[in-house]
Amino acid sequence: MTRHPAAPGSWDGRAAPASALPPVAEYSMRLGDDALVLAQRLGEWVSRAPQLEEDVALANIGLDLVGQARTLLTYAGEVEGEGRDEDDLAYLREERDFRNLQIVERPNGDFAVTIARQLAFSAYQLGLYRSLCRSADATLAAIAAKAVKEVDYHLDHARQWVLRLGDGTRESHHRMQAGLEQIWPYVDEMFDADELTDALAREGVAVDPAALRPEWDATVSAVLARATLTRPEPAFHGRGGRRGLHTEAMGYLLAEMQHLHRSHPGASW
């Protein structure tokens, strides 16, 4: 009757992840899940964006992220050594096994909400990949060096839209500010360090998330100031994605992303 899975940690936001994965696999999976889940969200815009060029742009950004997710999840599976490939990890894991940040799973909202998330996440991902290019792990460094060039374009795209909407009409300004307000509660989680990142950062493998904050603040503040927008001060902060704790929106996203693969195992065309 009740099928509550055992909680992987307490809900206080400080417990270590209860993961059986080797640390590098866990880390690669976190970054891969961020890319995969945001790609799925961006894909929802296809045929619904405000203009054709934007439809194409969001689909292209999603495609870049799918590519990054494929290499990161493939690597996570290789390091784990249990024979799981990118498809097994993307389609056959349950919600509590996904390690993505909550910001990427939040519903798209209107175009401004999506653009607010693109600004926040792309600025974070750019700093992350730039630092990860120097990782002691050669595979992670290679994936990051490839991806950093792509994310440069993603951030530029988001920046242009935030400026255009924020410093646009009264309505577009209002909608853009509202978009920021919806996304900002999930910003702090991007910079949370935990035992895994502490340990891997000491070895020069991972990037300490907290160290990315100053540059992110400078980048984002400059855009918001030019766009005449106000930086939100959220009343709560969502946390727990790295430990498999997700918002209500996540289950629906996974249902759509995974059902075809699960309904037709092994199908190909």
Next chain:
Amino acid sequence: MVTGVAEIREVVADVLDPEVPVLTIDDLGVLRDVRVEPDGHVVVEITPTYSGCPAMDAIRDDVLARLRDHGHADAEVRLVLAPAWTTDWMSEEGRRKLAAYGIAPPHVRGTGPVPLSLSVRCPRCGSPDTRETSRFGSTACKSLWTCRSCLEPFDHFKAL
């Protein structure tokens, strides 16, 4: 059956990019290495233009088919990520073919940072009076532009 590395390289070098079918993988700089191991096993290394480039699977199949046709069924295609692909690896011949095909070729980035606002010449009339319509185009590697002189919309292969 060809056996030398140089001959085998020639066999696979003119596989076309399915997304821009005037460019070979050699023109693009996607073909990174061809090796023949002592037992005759052929290893071809290719690198993706973009992480999510869907053309890689097609290119891999085409390379293997070419090799099979030339007597090398024992072959594999490996995807290498480092060093990351750059449009600077595109050959002069490739740039010329792109422009003739109607796609403005990427400018050379060199080593320093290059401003994105460099003018892109219209591949149809040659005018530098063009504007970017969208940073993202019909494939991951292209952006959309419009020529103010002849009014034609065109694709630009983004410098990466």
